[in-house]
Amino acid sequence: xxxxxxxxxxxxNKTPPDEIKHTVSAAMPGDRVDRLIAMHLSHVSRxxxxxxxxxxxxxxxxxxxxxxxxxxxxxxxxxxxIPQPEVAEPKPQKLPLEIVFEDEHLVVINKPAxxxxxxxxxxxxxxxxxxLLAHCGESxxxxxxxxxxxxxxxxxxxxxxxxxxxxxxVTHIGLSGQLSARSIQRAYVALVWGVPxxxxxxxxxxxxxxHKNRKxxxxxxxxxxxxxxxxxxxxxxxxxxxLLECHLKTGRTHQIRVHMSHIGHPIxxxxxxxxxxxxxxxxNLNEKILTKIKSLNGQALHAKTLAFKHPVHQNxxxxxxxxxxxxxxxxxxxxxx
Numbered sequence: 531x532x533x534x535x536x537x538x539x540x541x542x543n544k545t546p547p548d549e550i551k552h553t554v555s556a557a558m559p560g561d562r563v564d565r566l567i568a569m570h571l572s573h574v575s576r577x578x579x580x581x582x583x584x585x586x587x588x589x590x591x592x593x594x595x596x597x598x599x600x601x602x603x604x605x606x607x608x609x610x611x612i613p614q615p616e617v618a619e620p621k622p623q624k625l626p627l628e629i630v631f632e633d634e635h636l637v638v639i640n641k642p643a644x645x646x647x648x649x650x651x652x653x654x655x656x657x658x659x660x661x662l663l664a665h666c667g668e669s670x671x672x673x674x675x676x677x678x679x680x681x682x683x684x685x686x687x688x689x690x691x692x693x694x695x696x697x698x699x700v701t702h703i704g705l706s707g708q709l710s711a712r713s714i715q716r717a718y719v720a721l722v723w724g725v726p727x728x729x730x731x732x733x734x735x736x737x738x739x740x741h742k743n744r745k746x747x748x749x750x751x752x753x754x755x756x757x758x759x760x761x762x763x764x765x766x767x768x769x770x771x772x773l774l775e776c777h778l779k780t781g782r783t784h785q786i787r788v789h790m791s792h793i794g795h796p797i798x799x800x801x802x803x804x805x806x807x808x809x810x811x812x813x814n815l816n817e818k819i820l821t822k823i824k825s826l827n828g829q830a831l832h833a834k835t836l837a838f839k840h841p842v843h844q845n846x847x848x849x850x851x852x853x854x855x856x857x858x859x860x861x862x863x864x865x866x867x
Contacts (some may be wrong), residue, residue: 551609554602564598567610575703587611619647620778622664630849635701635842638647638696640851643690643828647681662695671698683781684707690854691833704841715837718776718786722795723809725772730762733789737782746802747784749792757782767864770813800829800852819863830857
């Protein structure tokens with residue numbers, strides 16, 4: 531039996547009630563039921579609402595409705611049950627984390643190169659998600675009905691730097707909206723082979739799965755999705771290497787790595803897109819530099835700057851992280867070539 535009054539829908543409670551009811555007014559007939567409910571439950575994503583409806587958590591005058599596209603009629607009484615968040619499948623692990631910022635809504639981490647973000651086949655533990663489950667504990671109120679951190683944007687295993695995770699649906703929805711609107715500011719530093727012809731530029735084209743190797747991404751003439759990277763050369767090391775600052779306008783998989791390789795300046799240490807040891811040896815470098823490159827935990831790419839509007843408090847948050855010591859050491863060696 532639903533025990534919450536309709537006005538509960540508009541109060542934006544941090545902890546949603548177990549059951550919520552709503553009566554369709556004269557202004558609402560004909561609308562989809564999932565859209566109608568989503569309008570009143572800003573703390574629950576529409577994706578989750580659709581999943582709950584399909585699973586049978588919505589009733590119409592006591593009868594279960596499993597069609598999210600059901601068109602409502604005036605006077606109908608709906609009741610939706612919001613189950614308690616499920617325990618996340620990944621196991622919490624106490625791993626060292628460099629916390630840059632944290633409050634009850636989100637956490638910003640400076641991720642080291644070599645750490646996987648999400649558990650996956652071959653990387654079932656030791657990931658950032660495992661570490662955050664242990665670190666955040668009960669402060670995770672649930673993302674999509676599961677007690678887990680909401681990773682809005684990702685970093686490759688071999689890329690270090692700043693990443694933000696949401697602790698609840700309200701924050702996750704807000705950050706995801708900013709990402710879609712391209713209002714989250716992200717800047718990376720990258721050590722690349724060679725020096726681009728222009729000291730600053732904008733790379734804009736489509737990136738999608740490579741036709742030749744489905745495990746790789748590639749610039750595509752047809753298909754794929756638009757990818758935009760602005761870059762600026764900050765420092766050169768003769769003609770053999772340079773330090774770039776790259777600003778992402780979109781967030782495609784391996785975007786900076788693919789773009790830099792596409793213009794002939796792959797990121798140093800990148801074994802997939804042409805910046806690995808084979809390229810290093812072709813440039814005829816001394817053994818000291820080769821040894822240093824071989825010892826890198828990943829490619830020479832670091833997410834240095836992150837800025838966004840706090841989804842709850844609405845203030846602008848700006849973060850800047852130091853370049854990892856191994857990349858600083860590499861640059862010191864490159865200065866002498």
